[in-house]
Amino acid sequence: MADAPRLSTYPEPVSSPDLVARLRAAGCVFAEEEAALLEAAATSSAHLEELVVRRVAGDPLEQVLGWVDFDGGRVTVDPGVFVPRQRTAYLVELAAPLLRAGDTVLDLCCGSGALGLALARRVPGVVVHAADIDPVAVACAARNLAPVGGTALAGDLTDALPASLRGTAAVIVANVPYVPSAAVALMPPESRDHEPRGTVDGGTDGLDLLRRVATLAPAWLRPGGALFSEVSLDQAAVAADVFAAAGLLAAAHHDDEREATAVSGRLPG
Structure with missing residues (x-):
């Protein structure tokens, strides 16, 4: 443009x-x-x-409008905040059936807080704690989550979360960046030029942050709790192996209609 x-x-x-x-x-x-x-x-x-x-x-249309329709509800999106993709609602569909009122949800790399908000809308009464390393995203997520009683904190993955949450999460959703560094230049200009690179660049093979999340997740999940992350179809097998190596019961999921791929990992017990 x-x-x-x-x-x-x-x-x-x-x-x-x-x-x-x-x-x-x-x-x-x-x-x-x-x-x-x-x-x-x-x-x-x-x-x-x-x-x-x-x-x-x-500028991305969603940032110009100030909102995006995600999983059937509006989510505020501020300038400079990653715009949640429609395919990412697949994570919500996979995770929501595991939740009931009172359960704890952790939304890591939360961006606008869209995943945590969508889960709270689907399962009223869940308690959402979101975190992101970008203070701008955290401020946006905090506003989005306030109506459902959720909170958002600034920090690297779980660093800012209260220690009391360890071992309590029924679900962790982590929409980590997963584009290989060399492929970022091939992305549409809307994302490449108007969203922070850290929200899309996942390192050499795209899975750097996913490996970190998989390593820390078992300490924050309750027995039987599950971690969900979006990946590309080409990354699914390796991502599942990463989850399994962390001690999680891993599975890959794919939705042909939305071209969405996710990997899940359940903590045994």
């Missing part, structure tokens, strides 16, 4: 056909749908122009 012009470049209100054309010229594949969302979000013609300029400049 081209650099965004200053707002004063377009003093007149933008009509819908012109808006669609501008978005399409900027490379937006679903220009009509995006135009409708931007128009609905705008509070004035000047505000609409501000939103359009940001989108044409390449």
Whole structure:
């Protein structure tokens, strides 16, 4: 996408056909749908122009709107915070059946807190503790989780979590970055240029952080509790081996329709 012009470049209100054309010229594949969302979000013609300029400049649509529809509910997404992908809701579908009211959920590498929030919406009464190393993401997650009684803390994986939570988690969801470092340059510009690299770059083979999560998970899960992470289909076998090496009963899962792949690990007992 081209650099965004200053707002004063377009003093007149933008009509819908012109808006669609501008978005399409900027490379937006679903220009009509995006135009409708931007128009609905705008509070004035000047505000609409501000939103359009940001989108044409390449800001992710969800960050421009300030929200994303995830697992059937809205999740606030602030600028600079990783945008949860629709396929990641597969983790919610896998984890939710294991939960009941009162259970503890840990959402590591939480970003906006979308996973913890979705689980709390599906299973009212679960207690969500989220953590992320990025304070901007933590602030966003804290606002998202407040209505369901969840909390978000800034720290590296479990470093900021209360020690009292060790051995209590029924479910840990960890949407870790899993793109191999060499492949980050091949990602769509929206993610590559507008989301922190640390939210997508998973190291040489993409599994650096997943290995760390697998190592620490047994100490935080309760007996029978389970860890869930998203990976690529090509990584699934290796990721399952990583979970098994950590003492977890590992399994790989795949949803063809969404092209979503996940690996789970249950703590025996």
